[in-house]
Amino acid sequence: xxxxxxxxxxxxxxxxxxxxxxxxxxxxxxxxxxxxxxxxxxxxxxxxxxxxxxxxxxxxxxxxxxxxxxxxxxxxxxxxxxxxxxxxxxxxxxxxxxxxxxxxxxxxxxxxxxxxxxxxxxxxxxxxxxxxxxxxxxxxxxxxxxxxxxxxxxxxxxxxxxxxxxxxxxxxxxxxxxxxxxxxxxxxxxxxxxxxxxxxxxxxxxxxxxxxxxxxxxxxxxxxxxxxxxxxxxxxxxxxxxxxxxxxxxxxxxxxxxxxxxxxxxxxxxxxxxxxx
Amino acid sequence: xxxxxxxxxxxxxxxxxxxxxxxxxxxxxxxxxxxxxxxxxxxxxxxxxxxxxxxxxxxxxxxxxxxxxxxxxxxxxxxxxxxxxxxxxxxxxxxxxxxxxxxxxxxxxxxxxxxxxxxxxxxxxxxxxxxxxxxxxxxxxxxxxxxxxxxxxxxxxxxxxxxxxxxxxxxxxxxxxxxxxxxxxxxxxxxxxxxxxxxxxxxxxxxxxxxxxxxxxxxxxxxxxxxxxxxxxxxxxxxxxxxxxxxxxxxxxxxxxxxxxxxxxxxxxxxxxxxxxxxxxxxxxxxxxxxxxxxxxxxxxxxxxxxxxxxxxxxxxxxxxxxxxxxxxxxxxxxxxxxxxxxxxxxxxxxxxxxxxxxxxxxxxxxxxxxxxxxxxxxxxxxxxxxxxxxxxxxxxxxxxxxxxxxxxxxxxxxxxxxxxxxxxxxxxx
Numbered sequence: 001x002x003x004x005x006x007x008x009x010x011x012x013x014x015x016x017x018x019x020x021x022x023x024x025x026x027x028x029x030x031x032x033x034x035x036x037x038x039x040x041x042x043x044x045x046x047x048x049x050x051x052x053x054x055x056x057x058x059x060x061x062x063x064x065x066x067x068x069x070x071x072x073x074x075x076x077x078x079x080x081x082x083x084x085x086x087x088x089x090x091x092x093x094x095x096x097x098x099x100x101x102x103x104x105x106x107x108x109x110x111x112x113x114x115x116x117x118x119x120x121x122x123x124x125x126x127x128x129x130x131x132x133x134x135x136x137x138x139x140x141x142x143x144x145x146x147x148x149x150x151x152x153x154x155x156x157x158x159x160x161x162x163x164x165x166x167x168x169x170x171x172x173x174x175x176x177x178x179x180x181x182x183x184x185x186x187x188x189x190x191x192x193x194x195x196x197x198x199x200x201x202x203x204x205x206x207x208x209x210x211x212x213x214x215x216x217x218x219x220x221x222x223x224x225x226x227x228x229x230x231x232x233x234x235x236x237x238x239x240x241x242x243x244x245x246x247x248x249x250x251x252x253x254x255x256x257x258x259x260x261x262x263x264x265x266x267x268x269x270x271x272x273x274x275x276x277x
Numbered sequence: 278x279x280x281x282x283x284x285x286x287x288x289x290x291x292x293x294x295x296x297x298x299x300x301x302x303x304x305x306x307x308x309x310x311x312x313x314x315x316x317x318x319x320x321x322x323x324x325x326x327x328x329x330x331x332x333x334x335x336x337x338x339x340x341x342x343x344x345x346x347x348x349x350x351x352x353x354x355x356x357x358x359x360x361x362x363x364x365x366x367x368x369x370x371x372x373x374x375x376x377x378x379x380x381x382x383x384x385x386x387x388x389x390x391x392x393x394x395x396x397x398x399x400x401x402x403x404x405x406x407x408x409x410x411x412x413x414x415x416x417x418x419x420x421x422x423x424x425x426x427x428x429x430x431x432x433x434x435x436x437x438x439x440x441x442x443x444x445x446x447x448x449x450x451x452x453x454x455x456x457x458x459x460x461x462x463x464x465x466x467x468x469x470x471x472x473x474x475x476x477x478x479x480x481x482x483x484x485x486x487x488x489x490x491x492x493x494x495x496x497x498x499x500x501x502x503x504x505x506x507x508x509x510x511x512x513x514x515x516x517x518x519x520x521x522x523x524x525x526x527x528x529x530x531x532x533x534x535x536x537x538x539x540x541x542x543x544x545x546x547x548x549x550x551x552x553x554x555x556x557x558x559x560x561x562x563x564x565x566x567x568x569x570x571x572x573x574x575x576x577x578x579x580x581x582x583x584x585x586x587x588x589x590x591x592x593x594x595x596x597x598x599x600x601x602x603x604x605x606x607x608x609x610x611x612x613x614x615x616x617x618x619x620x621x622x623x624x625x626x627x628x629x630x631x632x633x634x635x636x637x638x639x640x641x642x643x644x645x646x647x648x649x650x651x652x653x654x655x656x657x658x659x660x661x662x663x664x665x666x667x668x669x670x671x672x673x674x675x676x677x678x679x680x681x682x683x684x685x686x687x688x689x690x691x692x693x694x695x696x697x698x699x700x701x702x703x704x705x706x707x
Contacts, residue, residue, distance in 0.1 A: 027382040054703040145539045227539025228489045231706035242357035243698040
C-alpha cells in the first residue's frame with residue numbers, strides 16, 4: 001500500500017516539483033536549478049498593481065467559475081439527495097432513481113459536453129425555439145462560447161459528484177431526530193436548516209472537494225465550451241505543454257496544486273471529515 | 278530499394294493477413310530487435326504512421342496495402358502532440374508526417390533520422406517550392422517564417438544542424454503543402470472580401486475565429502496588422518519582442534470587443550463552426566472548406582490581396598527505426614511520391630510534392646481544374662465521390678502558380694517563441 005502510494009503519487013509529484021525548478025530551451029529540459037519558470041509566471045504581478053497580472057487574472061476567472069459551479073451543484077445536488085432520501089420511501093425505488101442519475105455517465109465526458117453545442121449555438125435548437133416563440137428578436141449569443149455555457153456544462157457533468165456523498169450522509173440520519181424536531185415544534189425549514197444540513201456536512205464537504213478540484217484543474221470543458229477564449233489554470237499548463245515548455249508547465253501545476261490544497265484545507269477546517277466519518 | 282529480393286513480397290495475401298494480427302503487437306517493440314534477417318522475411322510489413330488526421334486517409338492506407346503489402350497503422354493526434362510525441366516518445370511510431378515549422382524543435386532534439394535522398398527515387402523531382410522557395414518556372418516566392426528550404430536539408434544522417442543549401446540528406450520528404458487563407462461564408466457576408474484586414478473588421482463581431490495554435494494565430498494577426506497598415510514586419514514568422522507586443526495588443530483589443538466567436542484547434546471544429554454559421558470568417562484549411570462545401574453549404578477559401586500563409590508537411594523516420602523496418606519506410610515514402618497519393622491529395626485541394634507523377638495519375642480535366650486554374654470541364658468530385666464543384670466553376674485562387682506565387686509567409690516557430698507563448702496566455706486571460 002505504502003509502496004503503491006510512493007510509486008504512483010509521491011514520486012510523480014516530486015518529479016513535477018523538481019522539473020519546475022529546471023531550465024529549458026525550445027526542445028529540451030536542462031537540468032540546472034533556476035527560478036525562471038516561477039519568476040516568468042508571476043511576471044509583472046508587482047509592477048502592474050493595482051492591475052492584475054496574467055496569472056492572477058487567470059486564477060480570479062478560475063475561482064469565479066469554481067464558485068459558481070460549486071454553489072449551483074450544491075443546491076441541485078442537495079435537493080436531489082433530499083428528495084431521494086426523504087421523499088422516496090422504498091429502498092428499491094431509491095436505488096432505481098439513483099441509478100437513473102448515473103445514466104449520463106454511460107457516455108464519455110467529452111460527448112456529453114459537445115452535445116450542448118448544437119443545442120446552444122447561434123442557430124441551435126434553443127435559439128430557434130426562442131425566436132420562433134417570439135421571446136427574443138435575435139439569437140442569443142451568450143448561450144454558447146461564454147461563461148454561461150462553461151458553467152452549464154460543468155453543472156451537467158459534475159452535479160452527480162455532489163449527489164452521492166450528500167445522499168450517503170442523509171440516509172444515515174436517524175429518522176427519530178427529525179421526528180423529535182417536529183415534536184419539539186420546529187417548522188420544515190427549521191428542521192432542514194438546524195438538523196438535516198448540519199448532519200449532512202461531511203457529505204457536503206466531500207462533494208465540494210470533488211467539484212472544486214475537478215473545476216480548478218479542468219481545461220477541456222473550459223476550452224470547448226468557452227471557445228478557447230476563457231482563461232483557466234489548466235489551460236495555462238496546456239498551452240505551455242503544447243509549446244514543449246515542460247518546466248513552466250510543471251511550475252504552474254505546482255501553483256495550481258497549492259491553490260487547490262488551500263481551498264481543501266479551508267473546507268476541511270469547516271468540518272473535520274475524519275471525525276464525522 | 279531491395280524489396281524485390283525479399284520473400285515477403287511473394288507471400289500470399291492470406292498469409293499476410295493471418296500474420297498481421299500477431300505481429301501488430303510485436304511491432305511496438307520492433308525497434309529494439311535488429312539483425313535477424315531470417316525472422317524478418319516472415320514478418321508482414323507494418324508502419325506506425327504518426328501525424329494529424331488530415332493526411333491520414335483510409336483510402337491511402339488501403340491503396341498502399343494493395344500496391345506494396347505495407348500495413349499502415351495511423352496514430353492520429355493534434356499538431357502540437359505530433360511534436361511532443363517525436364521528442365518524448367521516439368519509440369511510439371515508425372514514420373512521422375509533421376510540419377516543417379516544427380523542425381526547429383525536432384531536428385536539434387535529434388530524435389529523427391535524416392532521409393537519404395539517394396534512396397528516394399523522385400528526390401530530384403521534388404517541387405522547388407519546397408527545396409528552393411521558388412515556382413517551377415524559377416519565380417521566387419515569399420520566404421518569411423520557417424520556409425521549408427531553410428530547414429529541409431542537413432549535412433548527414435544524424436546531423437542536428439541545418440545545411441544552408443540542398444544536400445542529399447533531407448529532414449523531411451514533403452508530402453503536402455498548401456497556401457492558407459481565410460475561409461468565408463459568402464451567403465452570410467454578402468459582399469466581396471479581399472483583404473486580411475476583414476478578419477478583425479467589427480462588422481463581423483462575434484463571427485470571426487482564429488486557429489488556436491499560438492505560433493500560427495499570431496501570424497494571421499500579423500497579416501491583419503500589415504493589411505491595416507499599422508506596422509510592416511521584417512519577418513512575420515520571426516518577430517521581435519516589440520512586434521509580438523504590438524500584434525498581441527491588436528488581438529487583445531479585438532478579443533475584448535468580442536470579435537471572436539471561438540478559437541479552433543481541431544479540423545472538425547473549424548468545419549462545424551463554419552457550417553453552423555457560428556462564424557462567417559475564420560482562418561481555415563483548404564480541405565475544411567471542401568468539407569463545408571460538401572455539406573451543400575457555400576464556403577469560399579478566399580484569396581486575399583496580401584497573399585497567403587503557407588505550410589508544408591513531410592515524412593521523417595524515427596531514430597528508433599532500423600534494418601528492414603527502415604527499408605519498408607523508404608518503400609512507403611517512394612510509393613507516396615509515385616503518383617496515386619499525390620493525385621489523391623491534389624483532389625482534396627492540397628498540393629503534392631512531386632507534381633509530374635501526380636499529374637500522370639490524374640485525369641486531364643482534373644489537373645486543369647486543380648492545378649491550372651481552368652474552369653472545370655466536368656463536375657469535380659472529392660476522392661470520396663461527393664460533388665465539390667459543378668462543371669464551369671474555377672478553383673478559389675486560381676492555378677498552382679497563382680496561389681503558391683502569392684505566398685507571403687510560412688508557418689513558423691519564432692526565436693522568441695517562449696516570450697510569445699507567455700503573451701498568448703496573457704491574451705487568453707485578457
